[in-house]
Amino acid sequence: MATGSVEDTNRRDFIVIAAQAFAGVGAAVALWPFIQQMNPDASTQALASIEVDLSPVKEGQAITVSWRGKPVFVRHRTGQEVQAAKEVKLADLVDRSARNDALPESAPATDPNRTKKGKESWIVLVGICTHLGCIPKGQSLNDSRGDYGGWFCPCHGSHYDTAGRIRRGPAPRNLEVPTYEFVSDSKIKIG
Amino acid sequence: MAGHESTYQPKSRFERWLDERLPIARMMHAQFVDFPTPRNINYLWTTGGMLSFFLGVQILTGIVLAMHYLPSAHDAFSSVEAIRRDVNYGWLIRNLHAVGASMFFLAVYIHIARGLYYGSYKAPREVLWILGVIILLLMMATAFMGYSLPWGQMSFWAVTVITNLFSSIDSIVPGLGTRIVQWLWGGFSVSGTTLTRFYSLHYVLPFAIVGVVVLHIWALHTVGQNNPTGLEIKTKSDSVPMSPHAVMKDLFGLAVFMVLFTWFVFFLPDYLGHADNFIEANPLSTPPHIVPEWYFLPYYAILRAIPNKLLGVIAMFSSIILLCFVPWLDTSRVRSTKYRPLYKWFFWLFILTVIALGYLGSKPPEGLYVFWARIFTAYYFIHLLLVLPIVGVIETPTPLPRSISEAVLAGAGGPVSVGAASAPEKR
Amino acid sequence: MTPRFAWRGAPSVGSVFGALWLALAAPVSAAEDAHPEIHRQHWSFGGVLGHYDDAQLQRGFKVYTEVCARCHGIRRLAFRNLAQPGGPSFPEAAVKSLAATYQVDAEPNEEGKVGQRPATLADNIPPPHRNEQEARFALNGALPPDLSLITRARAAEEATPFYRVPDRMLRDVLTAYQESGADYVYAYLLGYKEPPPNIKLADFMNYNVAFPGHQTAMPNPFLGGDGMVKYDDNTPATLDNYARDVTAFLAWAADPKLEERKRMGILVVAYIVLTALLLGLAKRRIWRDAH
Numbered sequence: 001m002a003t004g005s006v007e008d009t010n011r012r013d014f015i016v017i018a019a020q021a022f023a024g025v026g027a028a029v030a031l032w033p034f035i036q037q038m039n040p041d042a043s044t045q046a047l048a049s050i051e052v053d054l055s056p057v058k059e060g061q062a063i064t065v066s067w068r069g070k071p072v073f074v075r076h077r078t079g080q081e082v083q084a085a086k087e088v089k090l091a092d093l094v095d096r097s098a099r100n101d102a103l104p105e106s107a108p109a110t111d112p113n114r115t116k117k118g119k120e121s122w123i124v125l126v127g128i129c130t131h132l133g134c135i136p137k138g139q140s141l142n143d144s145r146g147d148y149g150g151w152f153c154p155c156h157g158s159h160y161d162t163a164g165r166i167r168r169g170p171a172p173r174n175l176e177v178p179t180y181e182f183v184s185d186s187k188i189k190i191g
Numbered sequence: 192m193a194g195h196e197s198t199y200q201p202k203s204r205f206e207r208w209l210d211e212r213l214p215i216a217r218m219m220h221a222q223f224v225d226f227p228t229p230r231n232i233n234y235l236w237t238t239g240g241m242l243s244f245f246l247g248v249q250i251l252t253g254i255v256l257a258m259h260y261l262p263s264a265h266d267a268f269s270s271v272e273a274i275r276r277d278v279n280y281g282w283l284i285r286n287l288h289a290v291g292a293s294m295f296f297l298a299v300y301i302h303i304a305r306g307l308y309y310g311s312y313k314a315p316r317e318v319l320w321i322l323g324v325i326i327l328l329l330m331m332a333t334a335f336m337g338y339s340l341p342w343g344q345m346s347f348w349a350v351t352v353i354t355n356l357f358s359s360i361d362s363i364v365p366g367l368g369t370r371i372v373q374w375l376w377g378g379f380s381v382s383g384t385t386l387t388r389f390y391s392l393h394y395v396l397p398f399a400i401v402g403v404v405v406l407h408i409w410a411l412h413t414v415g416q417n418n419p420t421g422l423e424i425k426t427k428s429d430s431v432p433m434s435p436h437a438v439m440k441d442l443f444g445l446a447v448f449m450v451l452f453t454w455f456v457f458f459l460p461d462y463l464g465h466a467d468n469f470i471e472a473n474p475l476s477t478p479p480h481i482v483p484e485w486y487f488l489p490y491y492a493i494l495r496a497i498p499n500k501l502l503g504v505i506a507m508f509s510s511i512i513l514l515c516f517v518p519w520l521d522t523s524r525v526r527s528t529k530y531r532p533l534y535k536w537f538f539w540l541f542i543l544t545v546i547a548l549g550y551l552g553s554k555p556p557e558g559l560y561v562f563w564a565r566i567f568t569a570y571y572f573i574h575l576l577l578v579l580p581i582v583g584v585i586e587t588p589t590p591l592p593r594s595i596s597e598a599v600l601a602g603a604g605g606p607v608s609v610g611a612a613s614a615p616e617k618r
Numbered sequence: 619m620t621p622r623f624a625w626r627g628a629p630s631v632g633s634v635f636g637a638l639w640l641a642l643a644a645p646v647s648a649a650e651d652a653h654p655e656i657h658r659q660h661w662s663f664g665g666v667l668g669h670y671d672d673a674q675l676q677r678g679f680k681v682y683t684e685v686c687a688r689c690h691g692i693r694r695l696a697f698r699n700l701a702q703p704g705g706p707s708f709p710e711a712a713v714k715s716l717a718a719t720y721q722v723d724a725e726p727n728e729e730g731k732v733g734q735r736p737a738t739l740a741d742n743i744p745p746p747h748r749n750e751q752e753a754r755f756a757l758n759g760a761l762p763p764d765l766s767l768i769t770r771a772r773a774a775e776e777a778t779p780f781y782r783v784p785d786r787m788l789r790d791v792l793t794a795y796q797e798s799g800a801d802y803v804y805a806y807l808l809g810y811k812e813p814p815p816n817i818k819l820a821d822f823m824n825y826n827v828a829f830p831g832h833q834t835a836m837p838n839p840f841l842g843g844d845g846m847v848k849y850d851d852n853t854p855a856t857l858d859n860y861a862r863d864v865t866a867f868l869a870w871a872a873d874p875k876l877e878e879r880k881r882m883g884i885l886v887v888a889y890i891v892l893t894a895l896l897l898g899l900a901k902r903r904i905w906r907d908a909h
Contacts, residue, residue, distance in 0.1 A: 015899045019900035023893055033279070037279050042278075046696065275875070435904050436904055440901050442901075446897045446898075453890055454794075454883075459794055460879075462791070462796060469872075
């Protein structure tokens with residue numbers, strides 16, 4: 001039985017190394033499907049975007065839709081609500097960032113930065129309080145809207161204004177504006 | 192183990208430090224690098240490595256499938272469809288698992304046939320052999336329960352038929368068999384309750400298999416591997432180190448087997464299964480022919496060959512339990528069938544019997560099929576209970592070579608003049 | 619050469635069994651190839667290089683919706699599957715409009731009532747009947763099976779004598795034959811014939827040469843004859859084409875990953891063959907001086 005240097009020569013042999021390399025690369029590539037299978041599957045991906053028909057939502061009304069497992073507030077604001085949102089000075093805001101997924105973080109939290117151009121009566125917000133994740137009240141007609149006419153989180157008392165911006169309370173950030181677009185005059189696609 | 196001195200030399204400070212606290216590297220070196228392996232073992236000896244590999248594949252693919260599978264009667268079938276259609280590479284992982292089970296059994300049957308042919312069960316390897324039979328039983332239980340999980344027609348009805356077998360105990364102790372069956376079912380018929388407990392057991396048994404495999408390898412390394420001559424390793428020239436020689440041979444054998452495996456996984460994923468299992472389980476409709484997976488067909492044939500229900504069940508289980516006694520049933524003084532000219536015929540007849548029983552198990556139990564199933568069942572037991580003891584005593588074996596090296600150098604299995612061959616042997 | 623385990627010294631054993639085998643094997647005539655009524659067809663998706671023909675799948679979908687969908691659901695298919703690659707690959711906008719023509723259950727409203735809403739791409743194709751009972755009530759007690767997996771859930775029975783089984787299996791494995799279900803469905807669709815004089819049909823049953831037992835509750839779907847479904851391309855609108863196209867569509871519905879699977883398979887098998895070759899050479903290299 002050959003030992004020592006003769007065996008070492010065998011081990012350094014090109015063909016042996018090539019064979020081991022092929023086997024090794026094959027094994028590594030074979031690992032990929034096992035990792036990828038944990039990513040969202042096709043049926044989940046299909047619900048990554050949803051379309052919402054806005055025609056039944058009259059002025060002053062609001063609906064909540066489920067998107068990627070999260071509640072999304074869609075409110076058809078009245079003229080007064082829009083005006084109130086526009087009049088707020090940036091300096092008075094707790095969180096000055098627009099928190100709009102379509103805009104960079106540095107964009108200021110003006111009302112136009114939280115809505116779509118030409119569709120400023122519509123506001124679309126992820127309905128999860130930025131404090132500890134409760135769902136703020138304000139969607140139903142009988143709900144309290146807090147002191148700023150927007151939404152009020154009953155868990156720890158965060159008040160959001162008509163543009164969904166945090167005004168008082170423990171929440172650190174404005175309600176998130178998800179990626180969405182108007183695919184027609186009365187229909188939006190979220191996500 | 193196997194009486195060889197450890198030649199492990201820790202190379203770095205870390206290795207020395209670890210060696211003083213947990214000599215695992217030393218053990219690995221002694222058992223899997225330096226271990227003397229008979230130089231003449233052929234490719235049938237690569238099945239052991241294949242089996243370890245496939246156990247790993249089944250566990251890995253199984254754990255991943257369990258991330259998506261829903262073990263309820265209502266959702267099981269649909270969840271498997273979701274895996275086939277929507278989960279990223281779900282179709283691939285599912286095919287690996289389903290085909291992997293078949294490959295696992297194919298390898299184990301070749302492994303067992305190798306053991307039977309070369310007398311690998313004979314002293315001092317009896318415990319090794321019995322551990323192997325235990326592994327086979329655990330594999331069968333695991334596979335049976337695993338097959339129920341997709342909750343197709345065949346899954347459901349195979350479970351119904353096989354669990355109902357225990358009711359045959361009623362003919363020994365009235366009422367006991369039925370109670371046992373209801374205990375297995377968790378109800379008065381096979382239902383989602385049965386499914387969930389099968390899922391739990393199917394998930395856990397493979398780890399029991401891992402444990403018994405560790406014992407199996409331990410027992411193997413204690414006595415050393417057998418080889419085609421049946422002779423023990425006597426001198427250094429009889430053996431080669433496990434690494435790289437045997438390891439490389441194992442890898443090559445595995446790669447060839449993987450060609451077969453991947454051929455089925457990618458091009459024939461449902462070939463080894465049954466069309467009826469693509470129909471969701473319906474407790475109110477029995478398929479015209481209930482058949483188990485191919486690897487259970489021989490036992491199924493034996494079960495149905497015996498007209499009495501209880502005796503059929505006993506025969507079926509005996510056909511495997513009897514294997515445990517083979518080391519004592521076989522009276523031959525010679526290990527390897529290579530040197531047993533009379534037994535050789537019976538061995539191949541036994542193989543033919545098992546294959547024939549497999550074929551007959553897939554056929555409806557009618558007419559000529561029943562007749563031949565009975566003939567072959569009879570021979571199966573005759574072989575184990577009569578042929579093994581009797582032929583071992585009456586036959587005259589051919590002369591054995593003096594050593595493994597002699598057998599190898601002679602370029603033949605038989606005894607030859609020692610100075611015969613000098614050219615390097617191709618393997 | 620190290621002797622293989624039993625070949626050397628036992629050619630006698632092998633030759634006896636082999637001779638027995640050959641003696642029993644009779645030459646095969648074409649009629650023995652498959653069950654008399656179910657012949658193997660050529661499918662574009664068969665074999666190692668199999669792939670779906672998008673145009674055929676689109677025609678097949680048309681046949682399904684116009685002929686089969688009245689009774690048979692296909693509920694494991696989602697509308698989005700119709701637009702994804704590897705299938706009929708309809709334009710997504712077209713599938714979206716098609717989906718909107720179907721109504722599915724909506725979420726309960728504030729009063730707890732469950733209304734209906736138009737389906738979207740994410741929804742599964744709604745079946746024609748809400749449940750088994752509704753189907754049976756409408757169809758004289760018969761339950762039309764869901765077609766999502768039909769080509770996988772059926773197989774053409776082949777009357778192969780035992781001594782031909784090994785070489786048949788070898789042939790099927792080497793050619794990667796898995797289209798038995800498709801062959802059966804095709805034969806079944808075109809298998810409606812007049813019953814022979816000695817057969818008495820039970821009530822509401824129809825005679826079909828391919829169906830096991832020959833009496834099926836399903837009536838002939840193609841009574842409209844050639845031209846009953848208008849094809850948008852130049853394919854002749856014949857019954858034979860309807861049967862082929864809808865079978866191909868159903869084969870895709872049962873196995874939407876076929877193209878990806880076979881494509882990957884060629885690469886993987888080739889890679890493993892190459893790796894095996896290299897490992898074999900490496901093994902010889904290492905064993906070369908093990909004397």
